[in-house]
Amino acid sequence: MHRLVRPKPLLLILSVIALIALVAAGQYLRLFERAWFNLHTLWQPVNGQSIALDQYQVAVEAQVIVGLDDDVSALTFDPVRKSLFTVTNKNSELIELSLDGQIVRRVSLVGFGDPEAVEFITTDTYVITDERQQRLIKVHLGSNTTFLDAADAEQMTLGVHMSGNKGFEGLAYDSVGKRLFVAKERDPMLIYEVHGFPHYNPEKSYAVHVVNNPKRDAGMFVTDLSSLQYDERSGHLLALSDESRLILELDVDGRPLSTLSLSKGRQGLQKTVPQAEGIAMDDDGTMYLVSEPNLFYVFKKPVQN
Template sequence: MRRLVRPKPLFLLLLAIVLITLITAGQYLRLFERAWFNMSSLWHPVNEQAIALDQYQVALEAQVIEGLDDDVSALTFDPIRKTLFTVTNKNSELIELSLDGKILRRIALVGFGDSEAVEFISENIYVITDERQQRLIKIHLDDDTRFLDATEAEQISLGVHMSSNKGFEGLAYDSLGKRLFVAKERDPMLIYEVHGFPHHNLEKSYAVHVVNNPKRDAGLFVRDLSSLQYDERSGHLMALSDESRLIIELDINGRPLSTLSLSKGRHGLQKTVPQAEGLAMDDDGNLYVVSEPNLFYVFKKQQP
């Protein structure tokens, strides 16, 4: 009768190393939380107010933004002009795009530093971020504006977690609640709510209040934050993660509701979206994504 062969110590050591590596990688990439969300969503009832990102399919994929060589960062929809705006962070420019990704005009940004995000606030009013100095800069944009000088603009510096080199990467605005959401990329990954900027009522004193929501931030099972989008119809916030290749929808309590994967083979994508940096939604619920250096995507909701 043959005796059972005991596993060799070296094999057990290698097996332990592999298991530890897999567990560490899973925690680093937030794979366990993501897998749990995917499983739990199978038996949870669908939220009637949800944006339902899982029902979106790509309608325009990886279209090159012709005439643009610099890296684009961030995206916002202007419901008055019915156009999109993005910023470049090398040769700083504010660029207006059509809804099919064509350049309509380019506006030079002077003194804006490392501009990483832009957000529509109201007619002709936007906010642009300076990532490294953590500045929020309010700008006024007319149809004939050709350049903007930061020294002439209303601005504030939040000065939070200044020791980290990962600064402000995304903006979203709630016009009803007068809240400006500001995303810190990571280390730590946070979403701030800024109240009182931009200043709307000149008859009232200038007061800025900054808060964050640890519970909501803990529900973000992504590695970083690249862009934000607030949907006033549902009151839900969408967050774009470049490293996790994911768009996640959060309800008003910070609970994840749905996701849109930016990986090859998902939602009709032929290739993975490389380094997604900007997210916007128009009045019809269509989603627009830009990725570095200069690719443009459109996602549209399909009827279930």
């Protein structure tokens, strides 16, 4: 009579460890929340106020920015110049790009430390971040400007949750509410709202107020933040995550509404976007994206008949 074979204790232990590891990985990558969101959107009616990122398709994929060898970081649309701006953080420069990804001009950055993000504020006025020192630096860019020196610029340091190079990775500006959104990459991943900087009215007192929204931040099912974009028309905020290969649309209350995947086979992509670093949206809703070291993408929503 054969005795029943019992599973070896070591096999059981290894199975339990593997299961715990899978659950931990899923929790870290926010896979459960992301899966629930995707499932929820299947039967939920489309929000009429949503930008509907899932409808966007790639129009320009992985185009090399000719003449640029350094890593690009961040992206912003200038509605006055009708062009894009990005920064490089090794040989620090502010780079102006045409809407088809060609270099228009290069401006040297002096004393900016580790520039990681740039955001258009108003005509000729931008804010650039120094990631490591958590500085926000307001600059004025004239038509003949060839270099910008941080020592000559209005600036402020937040100095919150200091953690090496996991600092300010993204900026977005609400010109109506006069809010500057500042994304901290991770450890912890946060979005601050800065009121009063940059100072836009010299005749009024200068007071800076910084707030954040823990409920909104906890609801973002991504593991890091690389860039932000504020959509003036809807009042919604777009958050780019390189690690999660996702762009997330948040409504005015911080609730996720739609997503755009940066993985191969999604949105018409032939290959996964390797290291997404910056997003910007123009007046027509066309979305632009840059990826390290020097790749350029364009996403457009098909015209509805």
